[in-house]
Amino acid sequence: MSEAAKPLTHGRVLKIAIPILLANVTVPILGAVDTGVVGQLGQAAPIGAVGVGAVILSAVYWIFGFLRMGTTGLTAQAAGQGNRAEVAALLTRALAIGLTGGVLLILCQPLIIHAGFLAAPASPEVEALAETYMRIRIWSAPAAVAIYGITGWLIAQERTRAVLGLQLWMNGLNVVLDLWFVLGLGWGVAGVATATFIAEWTGLAVGLWLCRAAFRVPDWRDWTRVFDAEKLKRMGLVNTDILIRSLLLQAILVSFLLLGARFGDVTLAANQVLLQFLHITGYAMDGFAFAAEALVGHAVGRRSADLVRRSSIMAAIWGGATALLMALAFLLLGPAIIDMMTTAPAVRAEARAYLPWMAAAPLLGLLPFMLDGIFIGATRSADMRNMMAVSAAIYAAAVILLIGPMGNHGLWLALLISFAARGITLALRYPALERAVAAGTS
Numbered sequence: 001m002s003e004a005a006k007p008l009t010h011g012r013v014l015k016i017a018i019p020i021l022l023a024n025v026t027v028p029i030l031g032a033v034d035t036g037v038v039g040q041l042g043q044a045a046p047i048g049a050v051g052v053g054a055v056i057l058s059a060v061y062w063i064f065g066f067l068r069m070g071t072t073g074l075t076a077q078a079a080g081q082g083n084r085a086e087v088a089a090l091l092t093r094a095l096a097i098g099l100t101g102g103v104l105l106i107l108c109q110p111l112i113i114h115a116g117f118l119a120a121p122a123s124p125e126v127e128a129l130a131e132t133y134m135r136i137r138i139w140s141a142p143a144a145v146a147i148y149g150i151t152g153w154l155i156a157q158e159r160t161r162a163v164l165g166l167q168l169w170m171n172g173l174n175v176v177l178d179l180w181f182v183l184g185l186g187w188g189v190a191g192v193a194t195a196t197f198i199a200e201w202t203g204l205a206v207g208l209w210l211c212r213a214a215f216r217v218p219d220w221r222d223w224t225r226v227f228d229a230e231k232l233k234r235m236g237l238v239n240t241d242i243l244i245r246s247l248l249l250q251a252i253l254v255s256f257l258l259l260g261a262r263f264g265d266v267t268l269a270a271n272q273v274l275l276q277f278l279h280i281t282g283y284a285m286d287g288f289a290f291a292a293e294a295l296v297g298h299a300v301g302r303r304s305a306d307l308v309r310r311s312s313i314m315a316a317i318w319g320g321a322t323a324l325l326m327a328l329a330f331l332l333l334g335p336a337i338i339d340m341m342t343t344a345p346a347v348r349a350e351a352r353a354y355l356p357w358m359a360a361a362p363l364l365g366l367l368p369f370m371l372d373g374i375f376i377g378a379t380r381s382a383d384m385r386n387m388m389a390v391s392a393a394i395y396a397a398a399v400i401l402l403i404g405p406m407g408n409h410g411l412w413l414a415l416l417i418s419f420a421a422r423g424i425t426l427a428l429r430y431p432a433l434e435r436a437v438a439a440g441t442s
Helices: 011-037 044-063 065-078 084-107 109-119 124-156 160-184 189-210 229-262 264-299 305-339 345-353 355-377 381-406 409-437
Strands: none
Touching: 011 044, 011 160, 011 189, 011 264, 011 305, 011 409, 044 109, 044 124, 044 189, 065 084, 065 124, 065 229, 065 264, 065 355, 065 409, 084 109, 084 124, 084 229, 109 124, 124 160, 124 189, 124 264, 160 189, 229 264, 229 305, 229 381, 229 409, 264 345, 264 355, 264 409, 305 355, 305 409, 345 355, 355 381, 355 409
16 A cells, blocks of 8 residues: 555654654754864864854755755655656656756855855854865765755655654764764864765765665656656746745844844844754654645645645644643743853843743744645645745834834744744635645646
8 A cells, every 4th residue: 555545644644753853853963063073173263164164055055945845745746646657757857956956056166155255254264164164065065955855755755764764874974974084084174074075975875775666667767757848847836936935934034133133242142042942843843744745745646635634634733732842841941941052141141031932932833834834745835935925024014013112022023923924824825725626726
């Protein structure tokens, strides 16, 4: 029995979600090891260089995040239809886009480095080391971007344990090589970059091995199907809409940081600490949002509006329980978490003042997180793009109205209003999604 045809149960939801939660745990661990190994060199510049270089490249790679989401929705629908030939062809398309995008990034590396330092200027010593880091690591861009496509393809087929295995391989190897290259061989910043370069290319090899079943049948290289103009057009439209939506979301988060800087260094530092709570929320909710993507995509492929609704509700139940637990944890453990993140008394006190907003964040973020997953699975990307634009406009209006009388509290309230706006506007579009599925036009 195919994954799409299996009964919809809570166990099935958890089978998809839990490996994603575990995979997400490895991400901050790797960042901590990267920082920790260069921290053993006893100098500030290498730490700053790895931080700056990683942030710049992560921001650039993030542009291709649409490939993960778009591939998940389209592949899940093809799997729901039982169209194995299209499932295989989608893997080839995703790999082609990822590898081509990565090559373009390599060709554009001087521009990326220059623009990155304009956006995040540092001392000459830090910039020189960061450039060394980026010039090594950029050569694994094709692998890093192609892995987005592989990840989306695996999630669509509910193979999240394979995604967990892939992440464990890449991040585990990266940690081992970090320790060897930096502490053992003394390669410094170049060692951190080389470790990531090797981990990403071997990660691509592991990812291809995990997809090996698709390569055992000829459909993956049926070039007429792979490069079908109508299929490519649809994939392009879905990915473009998701990219625009993601850029608008990033604009909100970047503006939040820039506006927070107006309130002084202590408030800026406190906001940065508290943003980690939002990252934790995102890592926790991803699993259930991804479950919604796969299950709703399968339901759309089967043209079952009832199954779309049941999939959405079941994933949202677990997402809601997780959001409630996180809100309580932030209220009860928030001060201790803040103290772990900073030892500065002024920053600790400032962060505590805004902690209630963190307790509200998971609850207000539940709808947009879950509906993003639902709409990705249904490939209703135009709705995602449009509702994100509306939410960004509401955020801008809230910032103008609230910062003056409320200061940084107003800034946090405006951010949470944008979460609520995105959830409410997508919820208003949900009935149209069900109608489209029932009519067979989604």
